Amino acid sequence: AADMGRDLSNVLISEDELQTKIKELAGQIDADYAGKDLLIIGVLKGAVMIMADLARALHVPVQMDWMAVSSYGAGTKSSGVVRVLKDLDTDIADRHILVVEDIIDSGLTLSWLMNNLQSRDPASAEICALLRKPDAVKVPIDVKYVGFDIPNEFVIGYGLDYAEQYRNLPFIGTLAPHVYGGE
Ligand code: PRP
Ligand code: MN
Ligand code: MG
Helix, strand or coil: CCCHHHHEEEEEECHHHHHHHHHHHHHHHHHHCCCCCEEEEEEECCCHHHHHHHHHHCCCCEEEEEEEEEECCCCCHHHCCEEEEECCCCCCCCCEEEEEEEEECCCHHHHHHHHHHHCCCCCEEEEEEEEECHHHCCCCCCCCEEEEECCCCCEEECCECECCECCCCCCEEEECHHHHCCC
16 A cells, blocks of 8 residues: 555655746736637646646636547557547637646657647647656657756656556655665
8 A cells, every 4th residue: 555654755846836836837827818718628637736726826717628648559658659538528629728737758648639639720729737857858849838847757746646646645756766666
């Protein structure tokens, strides 16, 4: 069973730091989308926390929709081939969309997703990612709003999971090596 006392190696970004950054991002988004009708799109499941907090920090009118995607084949996400498990309910043609993600790791998920969404002819399409790992990027992604650039370590919490656990932590932490097979 998960034991946070032992499993957590380090708090990388505290709850306070997260909430401060989210308000800052929301301020930029408010300014950029003033007078526009915005649809924010969360990528399940990791983006649930950032979507919920970002949406509540925004003052521009927003609609919220969700997509669920999964990497395809060989049990690894490195193929970059993505399967849609749940599509949008919304027709995004001529809409201003902002895709909200918890993290850009290799960039393969968002690269595929943005291509897919662009083909539906939105009025504009931007990305807000809470975290980005510059040292892990395989596909460069054009991100308009980034919370934190972080080292290439296994991070958990605030939506991010290890084997579906730890998503509910209110902060971002790093996992102790013994949890994922280290010493
Ligand atoms: C994680 C994360 C991003 C993606 C980033 O999702 O939430 O969506 O991986 O990785 P990439 O940049 O290398 O593509 P995951 O596939 O683990 O699903 P989850 O959100 O349900 O945890
Ligand atoms: Mn995800
Ligand atoms: Mg995951």
